Amino acid sequence: MTGRIAASVAAAALLMAGCSSSRSTAAAPSDSDPSAHRAAIERVLGHSIADWTEYEAAVAEVCALDVDAFDLVVAHNVDAGTVERFTVGIRYDCPSRMGEVDRVLRSLGA
Secondary structure (H helix, E strand, C coil), X not given: CHHHHHHHHHHHHXXXXXXXXCXXXXXXXXXXXXXXXXXXXXXXXCCCCCCHHHHHHHHHHHHCCCHXXXXXXXXXXXXXXXXXXXXXXXXXXXXXXXXXXXXXXXXXXX
């Protein structure tokens, strides 16, 4: 479990930077709006995403995490001060998980 959590945190860190690991094969949901998503994340980051395909793969990887790993990634982003960046991808590619984000934020008092 510790290795899986470490991998999840690493994927989240890459996601926050606008990058991804090359081993991810997950695809973004078909109902996401890539143009709006890209504009939103680039606005928050303050720069463009060099490899959009890799970024989308990182978001999909985080969206596919089980509840415990996802909660840990949310908490890590709170600790790192990057939760705003993190939630952009969640809002666009797995908005059904925003309730989990909100629950973790409340539990951390963030």
